[in-house]
Amino acid sequence: MLASALGAGHKRAQPRRPRVVIVGAGFGGLNTALGLRNANVDVTVIDRRNYHLFQPLLYQVATAGLSPSQIATPIRRILASQKNVTVLLEKVEDVDAQGRRVITENRTVAYDHLVIATGARHAYFGHDEWEDAAPGLKSIGDATEIRARILTAFEKAEVAEEEEERRKLLTFVVVGGGPTGVELAGAITELARKAIAEDFRNIDARSARVVLVEAGDRLLATFPAALSTSARKQLERLGVEVRLGRAVVRCGVTGVSLADGSEILSSCVLWAAGVMASRAAKWLGVPADRAGRVIVKPDLTIENFPEIFVIGDTASVKDANGRFVPGVAPAAKQMGRYVARAIRARMADTRPEPFRYADFGNLATIGRSAAVADLGRVRLSGLPAWLLWSSAHLWFLVGFRNRIAVFLDWIWAYATFDRSARLITGRQER
């Protein structure tokens, strides 16, 4: 009974309002919910976590620059004042598309409109056994685990008795030269060269080696080639070793092996080489692309089920301009807003235009005063790109309060090179 009670609002006696169920409160799902403010619908947001995560800054949690709570906001708080929204902390296990019901661990939730916005996770392309040796970065749990691994490597190096062991502990390998890999490689280098440089007695943290391995022939493949080159130069100036055109063929506790037969001994390998969409295509029994993304129509619905929208990193979308929409936060937000408008349009018996992605540009950060920005005709590198990146990320960070806290942290870090969140917690703790 709860399922219907939640959907229809069990305190009201009016005729039933349309029930919108949104699975996932990332950028896509959250913006659908926000876009339905004051709409005459009952919205249920289901997420297996209680917080919305600002993923673009997750690498800063993984490298001890920010605390988890600075980039994560309770979903309930964001939606508290929007009275047509109910938030459920549940793990979705399946969708009964014929019966129009979402099946979670503990209940079923009926819908009239369904929005699937369950994102993506890092993927090992047939080598799931690499995950233990080379964790990826998608959740707060991933980030604190990576933080613990990086900091623990320095701790172990400090007491290592053999030079070979010490070198291995002070070698960090980041696999994948996309934005996350570039950010991680830059941030680990700055951590070693600046934040913790004075803290050890038996090792020189500055001597840590950070290797960024990319199978393709350039970094940041979605950027113009000139910016890829600039990113590479900025990373190398920082001290990162960049190895292009070499695929990783093995990840293990001793390090990685590359396709050219070379090996890099390392006790800390991080995976940023690819993502796989959530299981939504399996739930719905619909076709997916190679990355597991549901292939959706121009209005973001799926074939035969006009009431089911799939958005964000879970969807493969060719927009009205005929281009594939990239898997970035602004695209997910725009899709979320679009779906809210589409649902309102249907209730008014009109049809929305097909989804059109407004591309305001592409940013990637490398380190202090180092970044690249592709704004179409305008391309920036170095300090101007970094200032743009910083202000854009502060601006979009959810929650006024978090914006202030992160801003102050960044000013502090810029002035002192300090890192505020150098805690080894998690598995190692208790």
Place this chain on the structure above:
Amino acid sequence: MLASALGAGHKRAQPRRPRVVIVGAGFGGLNTALGLRNANVDVTVIDRRNYHLFQPLLYQVATAGLSPSQIATPIRRILASQKNVTVLLEKVEDVDAQGRRVITENRTVAYDHLVIATGARHAYFGHDEWEDAAPGLKSIGDATEIRARILTAFEKAEVAEEEEERRKLLTFVVVGGGPTGVELAGAITELARKAIAEDFRNIDARSARVVLVEAGDRLLATFPAALSTSARKQLERLGVEVRLGRAVVRCGVTGVSLADGSEILSSCVLWAAGVMASRAAKWLGVPADRAGRVIVKPDLTIENFPEIFVIGDTASVKDANGRFVPGVAPAAKQMGRYVARAIRARMADTRPEPFRYADFGNLATIGRSAAVADLGRVRLSGLPAWLLWSSAHLWFLVGFRNRIAVFLDWIWAYATFDRSARLITGRQER
């Protein structure tokens, strides 16, 4: 090899300097290390965690008010500029007092002076099986676990189908009426009544019941009786149910049973009823009191081993005034400073005076504008006590940066009733 290298400083060729090994970087151990700044000794600080924890504010992490990194600072950072100190992240397993060596998981570390400052953990007095059902609060891991339990209880109540189940989920039991129990009970009540009051749709978070159970006949037994009464009144005004004179005879997943035969159904029981010192007495093979504390001499050393000091919550100390020194942070800090002076005195072939505890008063906080302060002749309650508590804790919080961040968080929380760190992470995550 490393053991002696670490102790004697393997880069130097001068005659060996005395090796001081400090186990534990809480208030006691950290202050010993700081007190040996510029002393002609080699100091090794060993801790199984990489951070110094400001335990007096740990309850605010457990109740989503502060983030872990705001009250935890890397030990290395605190001691980075003190060049005679080496920090080891290791778990100590034993002490070879005859051989003057500390045995850790991976190595042995030789000493000339040993300082044991390993603190205490919560204890269940023969009922360790209660720990799963009723976690205690001593580490960051404990705090994030308790935070997840409290927040998850509200989440489950929101979707509970039976009124009885909902009542159980919205009942929180805190066992133990000392400062930690009083702080937790007050903070959970404020969380429910203010921070998350607007966030749910099917429950009224304000209706949550918080029960504080104490076996003795008053709260805060170390305070004067008038302040105990005041604390009780302030808690009750906030909405906490206080049950005195009733011991808990069972903790389980359904709640607690009391000695008078009554039962409180609850899905979230927290333990603040007692602590047990670390295993130092066993390592040393020396007599301990009922709480496991090593009985030390007036100069904080143990019988037959004048080179071994035991301080802080691990020590049972009758000071030069003939009173037992309480297990509070200021006492641990004073003992730490005293031991540093004692080691310096010995190196100068003099003897220090016996340890004397300077009691500047006793503070306990209850909630917003609610606290008690015992300053000897002056006793404060309510707002004045709370202002004193707030400024004292800010003042003593290690690290200038954390002071600013916590100060801003508190001002924000005071103005908005908001809580910044409402994240369910840990076991439930990933």
